[in-house]
Every structure is written in structure tokens, then in C-alpha cells.
Amino acid sequence: MATGRPHRPATRSRGIPEATVARLPLYLRALTALSERSVPTVSSEELAGAAGVNSAKLRKDFSYLGSYGTRGVGYDVEYLVYQISRELGLTQDWPVVIVGIGNLGAALANYGGFASRGFRVAALIDADPGMTGRPVAGIAVQYIDELETIIEDNGVSIGVIATPAGAAQQVCDRLVEAGVTSILNFAPTVLSVPEGVDVRKVDLSIELQILAFHEQRKAGEASPPAAPASIPSGPGAPAGAVVRGRDDAEVRAEARAGRDGDPGDDLPAVMPA
């Protein structure tokens, strides 16, 4: 999950619940698949199955969009695809820039689901001069000095940050300053942005840690790691304990003032052959 958005105003008149918005892309994907197979209609049960949710939730979700189904029959696939696309704003074209063309940036640039659905990669930007001009996914990488020009010339409002953690806040500031109002952040840092700018975060290591938590529970079903109210040894006791975290990428927050590039760190550049 991604978090980090500034907190939506309490008065959400006429609005669709966040949880529902987050599921619309799921429905859209399932519907698109049905559409490709020329399936004309689908029941809430079937569609829910394909999207990996339960049917009650799906119906509730759709009820926020309006009454697009037919009782006793189901939903018209094409019509729903259109309605959801429109609701998500995918009927218009969204130019995006990707900053930080390491392996991850390259993966994003090549990602099919990115290029379709109304998202157009307007530019790839990297702080390493050695990357400049190099084609990735058929697009020549541009030097970071061009950032402001690119944003303004293309009317970019969505930026993707795939830089090392240390560069993320600076890149973010420049994006926002240049007019970007939505940011998808892959760097393991908390970004601070002014009011009105949305940030969504995708953190690879956090997801793994959550899995580890549950995995641990499975293993020692009888003996969970228990946090007893009676603390055996007071604070400071296990000082240099088993805790790892050395050479850790995201702990580089201190020297955030440095250069704006520093590629090949936690999210290293594409291997240069």
C-alpha cells in the first residue's frame, strides 16, 4: 500500500471513498480482459472473482459511481469499462516523467501497463551525464538540468521518482516547483510536499517486512514473539543486538544537501554493458 498523502479534507461531498478508488483499477483490469474476450455482460459475482474481491464490496463500490448494472442480468462490460475509465480520468492523456533511470526506472519505462491506460512517458531524466542520450525503452534519457523545461513544455503534472533515497527530496522539490502536483515515489524516504500535492509511495522493502511479520507468526504458532508488559531487561539492554541495518540504503538522510545525482546507490543504474 502506499501512504503519505496529506490527509483528505473531512468534507468529502459527492466523493468516492478512497478504498473504492483504490479498487477501481482492479475492476478495470478485469473488465478489460473480459472486453478482449468479447464478453458482453458480467455478474457482480464473476467480476468480483476476477478482481479478487467479494461481490458485496464490488456492488457497493459500483453504487458510488451510479447504477450501471441491470438487475437479474449483470453489468454491461463495455459500458462499465468506459465509466470506470472516465471516473479514474483515464480517458485523457497523462504525460509523466520518470526521474532516476536505474534498473527500476528502466523497468518502469518499459512497463506496458504504464504506457497504456492514458499514461504517456513524456521524458526520462537522470542526474548521471553518462546516461544522457542513451535510449531506454525507445526514449533518450535527458539530463536533470532539463527537468523544469520538460515539465513546463509538456504540461506534466505527474512525476515518478525512482532515484536513490538521498536524491528524492531534492528531485521532489524541483518537480513541485516546476508544477508537478502528483508524485509516485519509489525511493525509501518520506517526502515532504506543500499542501495540494499528492504523494503515493511504493516501498519494496516495507512489503517484504510485512510478509516477514506474518511468516513469523505462522512458524511459531504457539510461541509468538510476545511483547510482555513486564519487560525483562530495561531500555538500553540489547544495545548492539542482532539488529541489522548496516550499509542500509535509506539511512542516508543526513547528507541530503549533496549533489542531486548519486545514481548507482540503492537503486543502481542499468548495468552499462
Next chain:
Amino acid sequence: MATGRPHRPATRSRGIPEATVARLPLYLRALTALSERSVPTVSSEELAGAAGVNSAKLRKDFSYLGSYGTRGVGYDVEYLVYQISRELGLTQDWPVVIVGIGNLGAALANYGGFASRGFRVAALIDADPGMTGRPVAGIAVQYIDELETIIEDNGVSIGVIATPAGAAQQVCDRLVEAGVTSILNFAPTVLSVPEGVDVRKVDLSIELQILAFHEQRKAGEASPPAAPASIPSGPGAPAGAVVRGRDDAEVRAEARAGRDGDPGDDLPAVMPA
């Protein structure tokens, strides 16, 4: 955000709320940074700021772990790092395999936050024979035939799927069959797994779509795309409308029976120099 877990049993005795678990890695990162700067104690206010949450939430979260703070003072940084690490199960070593070594798989293999925090990349696996033996992040890629052997020999319980969508379910089935009980899925597909297996999903394009939704709202503040209860034109009307989705990666669910490789699709392989 990631979804798809089977739904936690209603009786969560002695358990930590999911929402809290999802934030623990955030706190841990902030604490690790403080620890590196040799900060001895931190208040809920400060730590919350560093982690990007509010202090009430943080205190509530910590209250589920036990009473690890000191009133009037704050929390002992080292001690908290240890407690959270232990709670998340990061004091033990988790061997993981990454299946699908395209750009994304390579990015994951190189990712610092992966290698630290107790996660050890036990193997990189790809279905492309051309990748076999090639070193990525210092580890030789192994052919997919070795999958079961690798899992069993290394006691791997966590698998990462970074294959194209079409291969994901098959890879998932093989992982589960071989003994993996936690899966982090980057492929844009809904995976079906037996009871007891956890799946977390990271979907790059879904995050963008959610951003687009909010971005759209900002633009036309006065005129949201409105879903009026009175439908202007009935189902089937905008049949071949503005909806895009052609050449879309995730719509390849039909031919899921094919070979188990198919690299270079939506998540293409590392450019071979």
C-alpha cells in the same frame, strides 16, 4: 497499496492490527536513521514527524507492542529498534528467491533495503535460458527448472514474483508447491493461492491510476466527471469510445497455459548490452 491476502481470521487474540504492522517498518526506518546519528531518545512527536504520521497514531501503535517509552522523556531509540525488529521478525534471516530477472527483478536484486533487514537473496531465477549463469547483483541467475531444488535446499519461505503477468500464476503455483508460504507479487495479476499462503501485491500502474483520479479532481474542481443517477445513454452506447487498453500487458490472462517463461513482455529482461 497491496491487497489480496485471504482475509485475516476474525479472532485476532493478542494480535497487532494490520494497519499498525504496516507502519512498523516506517518507524523502524526512522529509528535506524536516529540510531546512526547516535540519538539516544526520541519523543513521539519527533519520531512521528520523521515517519510521516501523527503522534497520536504512533503512540497508539506502540501501545500494542507494550510500554516501551518513558513518560516525560520519550522512547529509547536502540531499545525500540530492537523491539520493532523482533516484532517484525527481522532478527532472523529470511532467504528469498526472486523469480523473473528483467529490469524489475534486477532492480530488486540490487536494492539495498532488500539485502539488509534480514532479507537474503538466496537465488535469482529466470525462465530464459539465455539468462542462466549471468551475474546480476553479484548472483548468478539460475534456470527455472532449479526452482523446487533451490526452495527446498535453502528453506525459502518468501518468494518474489517479477515475471510477466502471463507467467505469474504458474510460477506462484510452483513456489507454493515447493513450500513457499509468502509471496510478493509485482506482476499485474490476481494470484490465487491456497489457504495459509500470504500474497502481497505491488502494482505500479494501479498507483498511477489512483494519482490520476485525484489529479483529475484538482483540475476540474467545479466540474468533476460526475456520475449522474440519470443515465444519458443506456448500456452499449459508447461502445468503441475513448477507452484505451490495446497492447495492454495485463490482459493476457487467457493464454495462461503456455510456456512458463515468456520474458521480455511487460517486464522485459535487462538490456543485453
Next chain:
DNA sequence: TTCTGTGAACACGTTCACAGCG
């Protein structure tokens, strides 16, 4: 009848506000 759409009940998560410890 079948299946949608939705109020009402419930579960979960967040915030408030303050008691109480150091």
C-alpha cells in the same frame, strides 16, 4: 426467478483528550 442496489449492523482504524507516571 436472478441479480443489483442499498440501508443497517458490524468491524476496523483514527483522533481526541486526559489520567497518570516519571
Next chain:
DNA sequence: CGCTGTGAACGTGTTCACAGAA
């Protein structure tokens, strides 16, 4: 006094169950 820990209030999200359209 400062700050944690936590009950209680509140808001959001999910599930239930059924009325009612086709």
C-alpha cells in the same frame, strides 16, 4: 511540568441481508 499510554468518541470501510427491478 512534559510526555506517554489509553479509554472513549468518531469516522471509514466491510459485510449482511433483503427489497425490488428486470
